Amino acid sequence: MPTELFRDDHGIPHLRADDHLALAYAQGRVTAHDRGWQLQTDRLHAEGRLASLIGPAGVAWDVFAHRARLADTAQRAYHALDPEVRAWVDAYSAGVRDGLRDRRPVEFELLTARYGDEPRLDPWPDWAPLGVLHATHILFGGTPALFWRAHVAATLGDAAVDLFTTGDLPLSAGSNAWALHGSRTATGAPLLAGDPHRALELPGVYQQIRLACPEFDVVGLAFPGVPGIAHFGHAGHAAWGITNATAHGMDVFAERLRRAGDGYQALGPDGWRPAAVVGGTVEVRGGDPVSVEAIETERGPVVTDLRPDGDLLLGYSLRPPARVEADLGFGALLPLLRARTAEDVVAAFGRWVDPVNRLLAADTSGTVLSATVGRVPDRPQPERRLPLDPASAAPVGSRAMPAAVEVRDVAVDANERPDRPGIDLGWDYPAGYRADRIRELLDQLRPRAVDELGPVWGDVSPASVPELLAFLPPADRLDPPVRAVRDELADWDGALAADSTSAGRFAAWRTALTRRVVADPALEPLRRPHGLGELFDPWFAVPPRVAAVLPRLLRSDLLAQDADALVLAALRDAAAEPPRTWGDRHRLRPVHLLGRVPEIPTDRVPGSALDPGLAGDNDTVRCTGLVLGVSDDCFRGSVARWAWDLADRERSRWNVPFGASGDPGSPHFADQLPDWVAVEPVPVVTDWTRLHPDPTWPTDGP
Helix, strand or coil: CCCEEEECCCCCEEEECCCHHHHHHHHHHHHHHHHHHHHHHHHHHHHCCCHHHHHHHHHHHHHHHHHHCHHHHHHHHHHCCCHHHHHHHHHHHHHHHHHHHHCCCCHHHHHHHHHCCCCCCCCCCCCHHHHHHHHHHCCCCCHHHHHHHHHHHHHHCHHHHHHHCCCCCCCCCEEEEEEECHHHCCCCCCEEEEEEEEECECCCCCEEEEEEECCEEEEEEECCCCCCCCCEEECCCEEEEEEECCCCCCEEEEEEEEEECCEEEEEECCEEEEEEEEEEEECCCCCCCEEEEEEECCCCEECCCCEEECCEEEEEEEECHHHHHCCCCHHHHHHHHCCCCHHHHHHHHCCCCCCCEEEEEEECCCCEEEEEECCCECCCHHHHCCCECCCCCCCCCECCCCCCEECCCEEEECCCCCCCHHHCCCCCCCCCHHHHHHHHHHHHHCCCCHHHCHHHHCCCCCCHHHHHHCCCCCHHHCCHHHHHHHHHHHHCCCCCCCCCHHHHHHHHHHHHHHHHHHHCHHHHHHHCCCCCCHHHHHHHCHHHHHHHCHHHHHHCCCCCCCHHHHHHHHHHHHHCCCCCCHHHHCEECCECHHHHCCCCCHHHCCCCCCCCECCCCCCCCCCEEEECCCEEEEEEEECCEEEEECCCHHHCEEECCCCCCCCCCCCCCCCCHHHHHCCCCEECCCCHHHCEECCCCCCCCC
16 A cells, blocks of 8 residues: 555644555655754754854854764764664655655745855755764763863862752753553553653654554654654553663763874873874855864864863863764664564663663553663763873773663652662762652652643642752841742742742742852852853853752852852842742743844744743753743753553553644644643544545655
């Protein structure tokens, strides 16, 4: 039969084909129809050619992509694929190529109007899916945090590093996931649920999709540009979901280099050794080209600017397992689609590489498994704290992951430091607020069905609030306006509800306190230039780093003498502001790439009018992240909500923040936003008779 495309009422594509290759082609083609702009820009991220499309705003990333050798790593991994997997990837890429020829993203018109020329885009290459996945995750883990800790050590001293450890990293990814054994459910079958946290990009980072052929029938959340369904899927008999393990996913080396003729030498354990150098050029639309030197030592690519130090040049190199082993984990993807049991899921993820994830898997027999999957350098914990010295720390192989553990009651993962030493693979973890709160809610509410999970997803009571409120001064020391604010906060229930004026007042005080602490002379050294390059600026923003560990800083030797005065001054700042609800302050600000092009008017950027007020913040289960101390706007949060019922897949639920389509003119561009704001994921529809054939779907195939 020809490949068929059906859609549900939200425009979510359901594909049916004769075999997995025809299905992969169809997935690529429908993704190009629905997410063409996203596919093109994600592919250019991997190739280091973003500036050729969007102009100077893309240069910093392109320089990094060249230095990190993203395209070269993806190509190596593509050529190392098993023949069956490569044929499957090729079929997907062929579908993308045909789909991109079918339709032109509307964003191209805005850029053409800005620059007065047409972009030069060659056809989507077969290896591009590997590049998309690699570029998405190369800075996803703890690497930028290593740079930050090195900056803290260099500016405040080594002892200060631990002050900024175990706090919710401002730009780190996050996720929630939990599993209920069948003994906890109404049907006797397991439930899996959760929500990944990333930047709230438009189009969304995940694509809801169904892939069906005689071998398998899977619904789930795919990465646009990558075949199959990687992170969250329900295959009928088996289902799975992941959270980030916050692992030390790659080594970082503090390189010392010197010029040697036309190239460089790098100092390592065996003395000075030549470094490989590959020249390149970043083409800049509307600007002059930029030359790039990609330097690679025996340890890995040098990805930062080089800083002079006498006769030497200093920079940081990365050693990703994906580059060392020429493997981006694509060998896991087809077996995942074919999984029939929780053990099959864990076995498939045994070939996963990056990022390292905690996995929950369940099946219709009632088995629920918890595993940690991916590859990490086999480093003892002390060697994960700061960048390594190449003269004393040689590269190491990957650590073997421990066996999966059977879940007989409840399991919760939320990026916190794990209790099991064998899967404690990182250094700095987000505080355990979300994980602790989810366990508390599951214990209190005892949900027995998917329809009862809303209060868990939607909880807005952060455990971090009481820690900060403990610093409020006694009321009898305060002037009446300041006392009124203090008393309001002391009487507040701590819930960051959108309609709460007290939550808004707390936010005003927290912001004022953060800014005053940042301005304290004791922390002034943190504001020194980091010298690594423009791309890394967000990870060195001091206010969110300070806000994440405010209670600890206020109790530290650095600030203890000033803490009372800082708290009081911040209360006065908050009292001077007119009262506003948290939802008035905390509004959704979707991230669209065109928003980085200054010449494009804000009101022309897709999604700029989507600005509902939101509940929650960084630490709540309902994650609606903000850059603490900088802005109350929400830029990251739950990029999907999912719940898989192993008794009946049609009782499962899902949604994304915006919609199935990336086209601003589509009715499905943002039609899921109201349900996302209300924390009401919609049922998964799998009955073909309740779906709608797409009349625009082409009848030709691969």
